[in-house]
Amino acid sequence: MTLLEATVLVFVIGCALATAVFRDILSVIVASAAYSLGIATLWVLLQAPDVALTEAAVGAGIMTLLFLLTVAKTVNPTTDRFFERIRPRTFVVLVCFLGVLLMTVPALPAIGDAGSPVVGGEVTNYYLDNAYEQTEVENVVTAVLAAYRGFDTLGEAAVVFTAGVAVLLVLRREAFV
Amino acid sequence: MNVDILFTHYNYIVVALLLTIGAYMLVETPNLVKKVIGMNVFQSGIFLFFITSAYRTGGSPPIVGHGGASTTYVSPLPHVLILTAIVVGVSLTAVALALIVRIYTEYGTLDERVLREVRADE
Structure with a gap:
């Protein structure tokens, strides 16, 4: 794992978390556009230039446009809180879900094998x-x-x-x- | 869990995290637009799984011909599948957002809980 790969992966996870925790829909859309950009960079690093081009044009471009149009046609709910509040039982379920997924990881072949x-x-x-x-x-x-x-x-x-x-x-x- | 896994399977761990975040957004957030964004996060988690499985250390993008400058290529098949999946995902998002706009013009809300109350009153 190079430093560049590690940085992009951390950026992608950070943006995904941002889309999950923000309450303001415009902030979520901006975070998801940044997320798409990070994912497109990741495709380049994984030697998939065709997928990277599609992701950059469609994921970061058209998708963001569609979401912004939807917000313009509907409503961005005003809120007093900036972040979502995660309930404890939801958190427990998520940790279990993540645990089950991580248990399958060692069975997969190593990256680049x-x-x-x-x-x-x-x-x-x-x-x-x-x-x-x-x-x-x-x-x-x-x-x-x-x-x-x-x-x-x-x-x-x-x-x-x-x-x-x-x-x-x-x-x-x-x-x- | 073995620590080596972190260095040989790091992308798959990111896949697990993205699937978890996407599933949380799909199920738990009341706002319908955020649910659709969660669906996209979940999808791209699966895309990352496929593209990572196609990767080969030292491989170049699968562009052959001209005598072949390189001899090792990454696998082209998962790339093809994911190209199709991205386009289908956009179609799905477009239809979902159109339905959301329609729901808003009918009910005046995008909050799932308020929507359920309004539907119960009818």
Whole structure:
């Protein structure tokens, strides 16, 4: 673990905690935008530039815009308290939940292990070896997304279209005036 | 727990923390907008799990061709899955926020507890 990675991880956890404890919705939205930025940096460090670009454009950009528009259309509840108050029994449940999740961690392969099922797997190596010959696309992520699994991407486009139709139906057009 | 785990599995520990924070926001905060933000935190915890599993020490992004400058690449498959998941997540957020705007125009509140009382009175 490099110092840079450690800093970004601490920043990400700090921003996530900030979104959870602030009561003011605008503060929460700003914290969540900073959180998305931290996550996008993390994707770059983990050698996933395609995911980082999508996260920066969609997570930090469009998502923040959608939340701000929602607050503009609705209300930001005024509050006398700045932070959420966490009830003791909630805290106990959260610690149990975290404990159960952490118990699974030692069973996973170490980070960066070349022999892990994902990295050393047959499917991964097939795509890395043959993607350029078969599709003539240099970026294997693009090759899988657009060529090998093109129908899945079509399905994804259908999901986005359905979501757009659903938003229009729910808002019944007068919200855009 | 072994201390070495902290240095070999650190991202997975962050995943556990993000899932916990996301679950707390989803269940416990009364404000509907904050719930949706909690859902996004939970989602990106899962994304971190996938992208970490694709990572390989010394690996470069999976861009091949031109004789291949590098021989070790990170796995492209989890990246593809997460690209799709991010876009689907945005669609989900958009629909959720549209419903929230609609709820506000009908009931005049975004507080889950007030909403429950109003619904009970009807």
